[in-house]
Amino acid sequence: DVQMTQSLSYLAASPGESVSISCKASKSISNYLAWYQQKPGEAYKLLIYSGSTLQSGTPSRFSGSGSGTDFTLTIRSLEPEDFGLYYCQQYYEKPYTFGAGTKLELK
Amino acid sequence: EVQLVESGGGLVQPGRSLKLSCAASGFTFSNYYMAWVRQAPKKGLEWVATISTSGSRTYYPDSVKGRFTISRDNAKSSLYLQMNSLKSEDTATYYCARHGTNWQYYFDYWGQGVMVTVSS
Numbered sequence: 067d068v069q070m071t072q073s074l075s076y077l078a079a080s081p082g083e084s085v086s087i088s089c090k091a092s093k094s095i096s097n098y099l100a101w102y103q104q105k106p107g108e109a110y111k112l113l114i115y116s117g118s119t120l121q122s123g124t125p126s127r128f129s130g131s132g133s134g135t136d137f138t139l140t141i142r143s144l145e146p147e148d149f150g151l152y153y154c155q156q157y158y159e160k161p162y163t164f165g166a167g168t169k170l171e172l173k
Numbered sequence: 174e175v176q177l178v179e180s181g182g183g184l185v186q187p188g189r190s191l192k193l194s195c196a197a198s199g200f201t202f203s204n205y206y207m208a209w210v211r212q213a214p215k216k217g218l219e220w221v222a223t224i225s226t227s228g229s230r231t232y233y234p235d236s237v238k239g240r241f242t243i244s245r246d247n248a249k250s251s252l253y254l255q256m257n258s259l260k261s262e263d264t265a266t267y268y269c270a271r272h273g274t275n276w277q278y279y280f281d282y283w284g285q286g287v288m289v290t291v292s293s
Contacts, residue, residue: 100279109177110283115273121281153218157278161234164218 068092068156072165078173081146087139087168089154094134098158101130101139105150113152114139146172175199175282177269182287185259195252195269195284202250203227206272208280209243209254211265219265222254223272237263259291 069092079085089099097117102110112121114130117137127142141148149172154165181193193209209221222243223232231243242255252269266288270280 098278102280109285110268110270110280112279112281115277115279115281155218155279160220160223160232162220162278164220166217 067161068095068159068163070154070156070163070165072152072154072168074168075166076169076171078171079144080173081144083144084140084142085144085170086141087152087170089132089137089139089165091135091137091156091158095156095158097133098156099130099132099137100155100157102153102155103148103150104153105147110153141170144170175271177271177282177284179267179269179284179287182267182289184290184292186293187260187291189259190255190257191259191289192256193254193267193269193287193289195254197250197252197269197271200271202245203247205274206276206278207243207245207252208270208272209241209252210268210270210280210283211263212268212286213262213265216265221267223278224252256289259289261291263289264291265289 071090099117101114104110113124118130129140131138151167153167176198178196185191208223224243228245240258244253266286268286269284271282273279273281
């Protein structure tokens with residue numbers, strides 16, 4: 067199985083700052099990588115797919131980069147609504163696997 | 174607006190069965206692969222099952238293969254997960270999710286989830 071590693075479990079930042087969340091795959095997954103956001107009481111939301119393609123409705127302050135094994139989700143100029151949990155997922159091969167998540171907290 | 178609403182969760186004893194349902198609306202259900210994803214308490218996300226548009230092809234990880242069965246009724250825009258021989262490690266919130274278009278196996282819409290607790 068492809069193991070997805072999000073090295074940071076927690077990340078504290080302030081509104082207006084920029085942050086990057088990393089995700090590493092145990093083997094090359096090309097660009098078959100998605101990013102999700104979860105906020106309390108809300109459904110999971112797809113932010114980015116194919117490594118860097120913004121899902122419709124995702125604000126442009128979000129961006130994704132990387133291919134192969136190393137990927138990054140960057141959020142420019144954090145807004146209050148951006149605080150929550152972020153997960154990466156590979157869909158290069160089954161079983162589809164997720165990272166353990168990075169909790170973005172208000173500093 | 175795409176909506177996915179799960180139901181059927183609850184408390185069940187180990188070894189017993191439970192069937193989850195997901196009512197879909199806001200899109201042409203029969204055009205999309207669908208899936209179930211779960212999250213155990215304080216744990217990460219785990220893909221559980223995927224079904225093709227017609228229902229003719231299904232896919233599972235080893236952790237549930239042979240015990241869980243995903244199915245769909247396109248006429249009712251409904252997705253199901255039959256869970257047999259349940260184990261304590263199946264305790265989780267189960268999410269109904271829609272796969273992306275063009276055989277892109279990310280999940281572009283999720284339900285709010287339904288809790289399943291396996292305990293005696």
